[in-house]
Amino acid sequence: xxxxxxxxxxxxxxxxSAGVLLRHVRTGRARSRAxxxxxxxxxxxxxxxxxxxxxxxxxxxxxxRGWSTGGRPPTLLxxxxxxxxxxxxxxxxxxVDVAVTDLSAQILGTVGHPIDIADGPGAVLAEVDRLxxxxxxxxxxxxxxxxxIGIGVPGPVEFPTGRPxxxxxxxxxxxxxxxxxxxxxxxxxxxDNDVNVMALGEIGVAGSSQDVLVVKVGTGIGCxxxxxxxxxxxxxxxxxxxxxxxVAQPDGRTVVCRCGQExxxxxxxxxxxxxxDAIAAGLPVxxxxxxxxxxAEGNGVALExxxxxxxxxxxxxxxxxxxFNPHRIVMTGGVAQAGxxxxxxxxxxxxxxxxxxxxxxxxxxxxEAPDLSGRVGAALMAIEEFLDEESVQALAR
Amino acid sequence: xxxxxxxxxxxxxxxxSAGVLLRHVRTGRARSRAxxxxxxxxxxxxxxxxxxxxxxxxxxxxxxRGWSTGGRPPTLLxxxxxxxxxxxxxxxxxxVDVAVTDLSAQILGTVGHPIDIADGPGAVLAEVDRLxxxxxxxxxxxxxxxxxIGIGVPGPVEFPTGRPxxxxxxxxxxxxxxxxxxxxxxxxxxxDNDVNVMALGEIGVAGSSQDVLVVKVGTGIGCxxxxxxxxxxxxxxxxxxxxxxxVAQPDGRTVVCRCGQExxxxxxxxxxxxxxDAIAAGLPVxxxxxxxxxxAEGNGVALExxxxxxxxxxxxxxxxxxxFNPHRIVMTGGVAQAGxxxxxxxxxxxxxxxxxxxxxxxxxxxxEAPDLSGRVGAALMAIEEFLDEESVQALAR
DNA sequence: GGACTAATGGTCAGTGGTGAGCAAAAGTCT
DNA sequence: AGACTTTTGCTCACCACTGACCATTAGTCC
Numbered sequence: 001x002x003x004x005x006x007x008x009x010x011x012x013x014x015x016x017s018a019g020v021l022l023r024h025v026r027t028g029r030a031r032s033r034a035x036x037x038x039x040x041x042x043x044x045x046x047x048x049x050x051x052x053x054x055x056x057x058x059x060x061x062x063x064x065r066g067w068s069t070g071g072r073p074p075t076l077l078x079x080x081x082x083x084x085x086x087x088x089x090x091x092x093x094x095x096v097d098v099a100v101t102d103l104s105a106q107i108l109g110t111v112g113h114p115i116d117i118a119d120g121p122g123a124v125l126a127e128v129d130r131l132x133x134x135x136x137x138x139x140x141x142x143x144x145x146x147x148x149i150g151i152g153v154p155g156p157v158e159f160p161t162g163r164p165x166x167x168x169x170x171x172x173x174x175x176x177x178x179x180x181x182x183x184x185x186x187x188x189x190x191x192d193n194d195v196n197v198m199a200l201g202e203i204g205v206a207g208s209s210q211d212v213l214v215v216k217v218g219t220g221i222g223c224x225x226x227x228x229x230x231x232x233x234x235x236x237x238x239x240x241x242x243x244x245x246x247v248a249q250p251d252g253r254t255v256v257c258r259c260g261q262e263x264x265x266x267x268x269x270x271x272x273x274x275x276x277d278a279i280a281a282g283l284p285v286x287x288x289x290x291x292x293x294x295x296a297e298g299n300g301v302a303l304e305x306x307x308x309x310x311x312x313x314x315x316x317x318x319x320x321x322x323x324f325n326p327h328r329i330v331m332t333g334g335v336a337q338a339g340x341x342x343x344x345x346x347x348x349x350x351x352x353x354x355x356x357x358x359x360x361x362x363x364x365x366x367x368e369a370p371d372l373s374g375r376v377g378a379a380l381m382a383i384e385e386f387l388d389e390e391s392v393q394a395l396a397r
Numbered sequence: 398x399x400x401x402x403x404x405x406x407x408x409x410x411x412x413x414s415a416g417v418l419l420r421h422v423r424t425g426r427a428r429s430r431a432x433x434x435x436x437x438x439x440x441x442x443x444x445x446x447x448x449x450x451x452x453x454x455x456x457x458x459x460x461x462r463g464w465s466t467g468g469r470p471p472t473l474l475x476x477x478x479x480x481x482x483x484x485x486x487x488x489x490x491x492x493v494d495v496a497v498t499d500l501s502a503q504i505l506g507t508v509g510h511p512i513d514i515a516d517g518p519g520a521v522l523a524e525v526d527r528l529x530x531x532x533x534x535x536x537x538x539x540x541x542x543x544x545x546i547g548i549g550v551p552g553p554v555e556f557p558t559g560r561p562x563x564x565x566x567x568x569x570x571x572x573x574x575x576x577x578x579x580x581x582x583x584x585x586x587x588x589d590n591d592v593n594v595m596a597l598g599e600i601g602v603a604g605s606s607q608d609v610l611v612v613k614v615g616t617g618i619g620c621x622x623x624x625x626x627x628x629x630x631x632x633x634x635x636x637x638x639x640x641x642x643x644v645a646q647p648d649g650r651t652v653v654c655r656c657g658q659e660x661x662x663x664x665x666x667x668x669x670x671x672x673x674d675a676i677a678a679g680l681p682v683x684x685x686x687x688x689x690x691x692x693a694e695g696n697g698v699a700l701e702x703x704x705x706x707x708x709x710x711x712x713x714x715x716x717x718x719x720x721f722n723p724h725r726i727v728m729t730g731g732v733a734q735a736g737x738x739x740x741x742x743x744x745x746x747x748x749x750x751x752x753x754x755x756x757x758x759x760x761x762x763x764x765e766a767p768d769l770s771g772r773v774g775a776a777l778m779a780i781e782e783f784l785d786e787e788s789v790q791a792l793a794r
Numbered sequence: 795g796g797a798c799t800a801a802t803g804g805t806c807a808g809t810g811g812t813g814a815g816c817a818a819a820a821g822t823c824t
Numbered sequence: 825a826g827a828c829t830t831t832t833g834c835t836c837a838c839c840a841c842t843g844a845c846c847a848t849t850a851g852t853c854c
Contacts, residue, residue: 468830
């Protein structure tokens with residue numbers, strides 16, 4: 001999601017734009033026109049007119065009456081999440097997942113396929129398109145029903161244009177105009193870094209104006225930074241790149257990272273490192289997923305490996321907690337599926353080394369569906385951006 | 398400065414509020430009405446009316462004609478920085494500096510005095526008031542001329558109320574309503590953490606919408622975090638508290654910090670540590686200031702100590718650069734007066750351990766006046782907040 | 795049933811910003 | 825000198841939002 005600036009001037013500056021109203025209803029902050037009046041401070045008049053517009057546009061529905069608080073009960077408003085659908089693409093290094101969701105990011109159908117990101121944008125995006133057609137057909141929809149497309153890719157992206165920007169692990173993708181590959185859907189295409197996308201998925205429909213870190217532990221380690229409910233990107237768009245932060249090994253060991261540096265966080269505690277250490281410990285595993293499963297089954301060695309990774313990640317997060325003082329940290333990605341042992345290691349390190357003021361109220365959790373957050377986040381990104389543009393159009397009418 | 402939210406609705410939502418126009422002129426982004434039209438997108442009509450209001454309020458002045466670009470030359474607009482004055486207070490642990498500045502944060506007069514912050518708010522603020530009266534008299538102004546007061550204090554502050562919040566090194570100050578001590582000035586009083594205040598001073602008149610870290614190395618080490626030109630505070634307002642981030646000592650030594658933890662950044666590389674190490678190395682010094690002076694004079698031992706501190710700070714900053722990807726890092730505080738050797742150590746560590754994408758364009762500098770940035774920042778905070786409130790009033794008329 | 799209350803709809807004058815159009819001022823370019 | 829350009833001032837129709845007012849609806853409370 002792009003940094004949303006305050007629109008001064010122009011059509012979008014209205015005190016209660018259609019997009020804002022929609023967001024209030026979608027997030028459940030508002031259930032009636034009266035709620036919207038209270039939330040936005042706009043006049044009943046304005047709200048009424050806008051809500052009528054949104055109902056006419058089929059984006060809102062009236063849904064019966066609510067509880068009375070002494071007088072006439074409110075007419076409940078509902079977001080019509082079936083007003084359209086979006087394509088959500090979670091592009092990984094070795095696989096891609098494509099989902100069709102409704103406008104509430106509820107997954108209607110999904111399909112995955114192994115790929116090699118290094119095959120380049122042409123081949124990979126053709127495969128994505130094939131999967132999209134397949135999953136659309138599965139749920140009985142056509143390309144014409146797609147309102148927007150959201151794509152998360154494993155590398156930095158110049159968000160406004162949807163072009164990857166010097167991605168280290170996506171050879172051949174630099175500056176490729178990803179949206180152009182979906183021209184035939186005739187709808188907006190939003191592309192962002194997969195971690196940013198996941199972060200959106202974890203904070204839910206944007207709006208919780210909080211400061212959150214979403215840490216993805218997969219093969220590598222990355223972090224989505226949410227400042228006041230919005231994705232923070234930094235100067236070059238590389239904020240949250242915590243995988244190559246230097247970590248001191250207590251035993252003085254040295255591990256060389258794929259980036260060439262020594263003792264990077266992800267070289268010690270990432271999924272690749274976990275697999276390597278599990279094999280070295282004699283566990284019968286061939287993938288990270290298997291290590292995580294062993295830990296989930298209670299295998300002592302696997303448990304200790306995961307917990308150790310958590311501790312290492314926790315030492316880095318402890319520093320970031322002091323610096324960033326987030327409300328919440330959410331763990332996601334493949335390794336996060338291990339759940340409890342990872343969390344235990346992280347909490348151990350964070351609570352030991354962060355300042356009490358910042359750590360006391362800090363919530364550290366694991367994503368409820370680490371394997372889905374990429375798709376859900378991509379869908380949410382597409383929905384949020386789409387509805388904002390839509391709202392401007394609604395106003396223009 | 399408080400997190401400035403996007404004002405939807407109400408009087409302040411105008412596309413080009415007086416405060417915004419003023420800021421454009423003050424920062425030099427706009428020099429004429431035409432510039433303001435181009436910058437804000439508002440109509441000529443609106444801009445003209447607003448500028449007239451501001452001129453009537455004596456906040457803007459017309460100042461001759463500018464260069465022609467082919468047609469009629471613009472009438473230049475100037476901010477009238479003599480329309481009032483502000484009090485800027487830089488409250489330290491062992492001393493306080495009070496300055497009177499004009500509305501451009503130009504210092505008209507200043508005076509300092511040793512204090513002990515532990516004497517509590519009553520005694521200390523009485524002393525501040527005495528100094529304020531003195532410096533006002535020095536420059537021929539009266540309390541009635543003061544438009545606003547800005548105060549930086551060495552601890553966390555609940556900004557909206559101006560009350561310190563569990564400050565670890567300000568015994569007796571918790572929840573004390575600092576602004577109430579300046580009631581007789583009958584003007585708004587803004588209180589914030591000294592590091593946040595300094596950060597404001599370093600980015601200049603707010604508006605450079607950039608992401609910046611302002612690192613203060615005094616007795617302790619703290620960091621002001623600027624996100625998109627605004628102070629970032631985090632969940633409990635303790636963001637930027639990097640002094641107690643854990644640092645691995647290469648030689649395995651252990652240093653106990655005043656906070657009780659081991660190997661905190663400021664216990665190894667703060668001013669106190671620098672003094673301790675300088676004395677241990679046999680240098681004839683009694684204060685941090687003297688160590689810094691020796692380094693400035695080219696003393697080899699002092700130089701190496703400062704550079705070493707820089708390296709240690711740099712290892713922490715390297716992690717933060719990866720995570721935060723700032724445009725710029727500015728060093729300030731007493732130790733930063735050492736300049737080159739400190740910077741050399743920091744750059745050495747940062748460029749070695751940060752990701753190239755984030756480090757390449759990163760600017761690391763030393764404040765131009767580390768000893769003044771507290772006062773200038775406090776003045777700027779007061780001015781910015783005051784002019785924003787003023788602008789709302791101007792609109793109400 | 796009657797009084798009260800909250801949610802909503804509709805009307806209408808008032809206000810503030812927009813954008814177009816006209817005019818004047820004060821330069822540059824040929 | 826005359827054409828052109830840019831900046832600024834002024835007027836006016838237009839539009840969106842506000843706030844006041846009145847009316848209706850559909851509940852609760854007594």
